[in-house]
Amino acid sequence: MAVPALDLKKTPLNDLHRELGGRMVEFGGWDMPVQYATGTITEHLRTRTHAGLFDVSHMGEIDVRGREAIAFVNKITSNDASKLIDGQAQYSALTTPQGTVIDDLLVYRFAEDHLLLVVNAGTTDKDWGWISSHQTGEAVKLQNVSADYCQIALQGPDAISILQTLTETPLAEIKYYHFVRGAVDGVDSIISRTGYTGEDGYEVYAAPEKAGQLWSKMLDAGKFGSEKGILACGLAARNTLRLEAGMCLYGHEIDEETTLFEANLGWITKLNKGDFVGRDALTKQKEEGIKRKLVGFEVTDRGIARDGQDVLIDGERVGKVTSGSPAPFLKKNIGMAYVPFELAKLDQKIEIDVRGKRVSARIVPLPFYKRAK
């Protein structure tokens, strides 16, 4: 489905992406760089070994303010927002009554009466409609503030030292999945120790008109253009990095057809926190057990598995690949797929139907990649 380029939304960094040789593609209604002149593999490897910079300003932000902010968010999400303290973030999911997934998101707690939900770009409008339709008298004020923020992700082992040159905020003191308000190059920002690459790093939120300044300063501070310097990274590297790290991508591993338990997201499903949308269905599924499960696999033949291809076990079509790709750091061809629960065992041999050719693979533990701490 091609959307005319004129109708695509642009982040504040669109011109800078083009200047850097970004190859622009449509993603969730946005005109985004899939890669820059350096290419996906170099971008991926540099993020693992040094640092990568990602424009994620297309992500959506929804503000929840008011006395019942926590109660309201807890009603529509699966994780327990009441466990958050000020300055902490949490991975969670918006669930349907069937326990399937409207979207995955981060919940940031600024104060007891102020949470910020960060949602996927392509689902922001759907999420906003879903969330606002679930407000039934709670004392909260909801606001879609997506246009009020740019978001830049600085990821990789050198992320902390690079960002520290631009801020007096002591970054090492921000724990994983925590955030602070601070000035980055003098720009009022939210500095969050989160990311989607499997590396240490930060996501910086600020006013959109400051995006160009922050982006350029981070590239300069990271010695962009030098051999071990930071690289601007496109969506393709973002995808391969998250896949190596075994993270779900909405629309691939999770959607309105998959439940949280099937997707190994039991750890963000808090059935004992009180009622929430989908709790009954998820409780029932937990008692009865899941019928299929998301697994990681590694291709053992020559060939690359791709999204949507069939998975076969003993010649029978039993599931589908949700994400399949070369893994640039691991130098393997990997993927994730749903398979019947009873066959979701480590080392189970499977086959992938790669455009009519059956390619052997085996089930391996997730995540594929875990950084040394």
Added chain:
Amino acid sequence: MANVPDNLHYSKDHEWVRVDGDTAVIGITDHAQDQLGDVVYVELPKAGEEFAANDSFGSVESVKAVSEIFTPVTGKVTETNDSLNDEPEKVNKDPYDEGWMIKMKMRNAGEVDSLLTAAEYEDFTKAESE
């Protein structure tokens, strides 16, 4: 700007053909490799297989995408570039030389005359990207 050597013939599917007697050496163009990005896998036919012009004879894959490759001419495969199994990046680095893909014995050497010249191919890629 993509490199388009004068001495080759080009297809609208972005393959090039170098004629050497009745043998056609076939690969993908600089423009094609640039559009694909880092090539990580090349699937080629076996020597002896026969293809008609415009048949798919294999595929080339980047991190993100799979592209079929088509034979611009009719004939029988005599040799394939097996070094691409271990070094698919040759397609990016040297698409017209070390990145060649197959050699074919042409059934009808006149077929190359219907392909694009370098100048025509350059115009074609410009028009395509507009």
